[in-house]
Amino acid sequence: MKRDGADDLLKEKVLSAEEESIIDTEFLWNKLEPLIPVKQKRTIKFYYKGIAAVLIIAAGLLVIRYTSIKEGNNYIAKYTNADITSKAIQNTINELHEPDDTTTKTIDKNKEITQRIAQISPSPSLAEDEMFTQDPSTFGLYTSVEDEQDDDLDNEQLNNN
Amino acid sequence: MNHALTIAGCKTGNRLAQKQLFELYSKNMMLVCRRYVPNNHDAEELLLTGFLKFFESVGKFVYKNDSSLCAWLKQIMINECLMFLRKQNRIKIVEENQCTDVELDADTLSSINAKHILDVINNLPDGYRIVFNLFVIEGYSHSEIAQMLGISTGTSKSQLMRAKVSLQKLLTDKGMLYETRWSG
Numbered sequence: 001m002k003r004d005g006a007d008d009l010l011k012e013k014v015l016s017a018e019e020e021s022i023i024d025t026e027f028l029w030n031k032l033e034p035l036i037p038v039k040q041k042r043t044i045k046f047y048y049k050g051i052a053a054v055l056i057i058a059a060g061l062l063v064i065r066y067t068s069i070k071e072g073n074n075y076i077a078k079y080t081n082a083d084i085t086s087k088a089i090q091n092t093i094n095e096l097h098e099p100d101d102t103t104t105k106t107i108d109k110n111k112e113i114t115q116r117i118a119q120i121s122p123s124p125s126l127a128e129d130e131m132f133t134q135d136p137s138t139f140g141l142y143t144s145v146e147d148e149q150d151d152d153l154d155n156e157q158l159n160n161n
Numbered sequence: 162m163n164h165a166l167t168i169a170g171c172k173t174g175n176r177l178a179q180k181q182l183f184e185l186y187s188k189n190m191m192l193v194c195r196r197y198v199p200n201n202h203d204a205e206e207l208l209l210t211g212f213l214k215f216f217e218s219v220g221k222f223v224y225k226n227d228s229s230l231c232a233w234l235k236q237i238m239i240n241e242c243l244m245f246l247r248k249q250n251r252i253k254i255v256e257e258n259q260c261t262d263v264e265l266d267a268d269t270l271s272s273i274n275a276k277h278i279l280d281v282i283n284n285l286p287d288g289y290r291i292v293f294n295l296f297v298i299e300g301y302s303h304s305e306i307a308q309m310l311g312i313s314t315g316t317s318k319s320q321l322m323r324a325k326v327s328l329q330k331l332l333t334d335k336g337m338l339y340e341t342r343w344s345g
Contacts, residue, residue, distance in 0.1 A: 005267045007297045014282060014298055017275035018192050023205065025184050032183065032209045036216045038174055 168224045171216060179216055186231070187212070190238050196294050197242035199283055207245055211238040239299065243291070243309060251287045254312050254320060273332065281331040289324035296321050 167185075170178025190211060194204040215237050222233060246252050270278075282290060295301045295309070296317075303317040310317070 003296075003300075006270055009267050009270050010278065011298050011300075013270070013273075013275035013278045017279035018196075023188060023191050023208075025187050028187065028205065028209060029180055029183050032212055033176070033180075035209070035213050036174075036179060 164227055164230060165224050168219065168222065168230065171219045183212055186234055189231070190234055193235055193238045194242055196298065197239065197291060198245060203245065207238065207241045211241045214241070235299070239295075239309075246287060246291070252291060252310065254288045254292075254310065254316060277332070278328075281328055284331060285324055285327055289320060289327055292317055292320035293324040293328075 167178045167182050191208050194207045198204045295306045303314045306317040307314045
């Protein structure tokens, strides 16, 4: 089925009969205009946003990079210091374990004192305890020779009187 | 008016260029829309949707001459109208491959008032009117119509034949002399 003369005539008649449509172009444009996307502005906005995003990401990466380097350095420094500190502690401990003259002297002095005390009183701790349990008349047992001598003189004086 | 410049302006989103183009083609495109959708309000909505799609996709359009621009706009409007009719389930075309060629007598046709012919065409059922408009007025081939409507070429031909028979019947009913010569 092909186009024939009648079809062309029909087309001509239809097109001539079609009245020029009475439309309010301004009114329709006002309805259409807000719906049309603002391509140019959007594109510029998009580019600006894209550039801004790239810059922010780049800055972020730089910050992360330098922070990690700094943190890494701090980490190394921290553990190096810790090593140094632990060595220092170890040295101190070793030094403390080594015999010190002063300490030895003190110990010797203490030993000497203890021995002297032992010579003076075989059991000083017992003597102190007995202070509260012994009969007062037996106190003389623990008085010194000088005190005993004083006591003898007092007795003689009493006898003479 | 330099249409190439107007199109270039539309491509950059220039409002003035877009308005110029709308003012230039809106009336013709309104006629196209009304050919498929006789309701004035619906036709106006389709016109706006069609222009909106044109402005959205104008970047892809390569301007050759005025007729290429008009053809592209017309294609957009027709597609919009067909989509609208399809959504409303108004395109009811029964597939059939048998058709008889109908030839209308040009001499008789020329004697009939154009306004009457248009009225008769507007009173055709949607399916017949669409195929008739696409073939006779827009000049599409049956294979193109078949592709646009999703039907076979034979169905497109049979729809056109039925449209012409209905046209003849309506013209006869209105008391107009109309000779038909059946063939095939």
